[in-house]
Amino acid sequence: MAAPGGTGPIGPFPQRVGSDAEAQDAYDRLRRRVLWSLPYGLYVVGSRAGERRNGMTLNWATQLAFDPKLVGIGVEQSAYTHQLITEGGVFSLCTIAREDRAMVRKFTKPVEVDTTAMTLNGFAFHDGITGAPILDCAPAFLDCEVRTTVETGAHTLFIGEVVDCGFQADEDTPVLRMEDTRMNYGG
Numbered sequence: 001m002a003a004p005g006g007t008g009p010i011g012p013f014p015q016r017v018g019s020d021a022e023a024q025d026a027y028d029r030l031r032r033r034v035l036w037s038l039p040y041g042l043y044v045v046g047s048r049a050g051e052r053r054n055g056m057t058l059n060w061a062t063q064l065a066f067d068p069k070l071v072g073i074g075v076e077q078s079a080y081t082h083q084l085i086t087e088g089g090v091f092s093l094c095t096i097a098r099e100d101r102a103m104v105r106k107f108t109k110p111v112e113v114d115t116t117a118m119t120l121n122g123f124a125f126h127d128g129i130t131g132a133p134i135l136d137c138a139p140a141f142l143d144c145e146v147r148t149t150v151e152t153g154a155h156t157l158f159i160g161e162v163v164d165c166g167f168q169a170d171e172d173t174p175v176l177r178m179e180d181t182r183m184n185y186g187g
């Protein structure tokens, strides 16, 4: 998945690029490739507001502080997940087993939630202590309460404090990274 385009090259441009439209376009494409080369993990974020739940594929996630234990995720403002986290104030971050890599394509739009079978798009889940859904097949999860939000353009950085976490599989289970897929996001 590429960055949303169609708006022309995005500045600022280093002085060496100058004002030529083609040079600015080439720089824009180069910067995108450099940004894509940053190593990332790949996760499913669980969100919850009232009885509404969602699961969403996301790679913009990182720990941000030791004490308190803070984790940040960058979420598109147009995403249903954004609405649920804004309203609910919680999210879960689930790692994905490398062998389950096909899953991430199933969490790129609002999921079908079955609260009788307790499934998200057919994948079993349970609610964490925050109420956010956690996939049963996730090797590990973090359950977070939002402490701070930072508007970053078309995304919001939700900074959450880890209020619960756990392993649900062997601690050494290889977890999915962006490089295990042919997908890109951002740039």
Ligand SMILES: Cc1cc2nc3c(=O)[nH]c(=O)nc-3n(C[C@H](O)[C@H](O)[C@H](O)COP(=O)(O)O)c2cc1C
Residues within 6 Å of the ligand: 001, 054, 055, 056, 057, 058, 059, 060, 061, 074, 075, 076, 078, 079, 080, 081, 082, 104, 107, 108, 109, 110, 111, 183, 184, 185
């Ligand atoms: C590989 C990959 C990585 C993604 N990473 C992010 C991300 O870091 N942040 C984000 O908001 N959306 C990301 N997306 C897009 C979301 O999965 C999703 O398409 C969109 O945000 C809508 O989600 P929704 O179900 O909450 O509406 C990524 C998609 C793919 C395929």
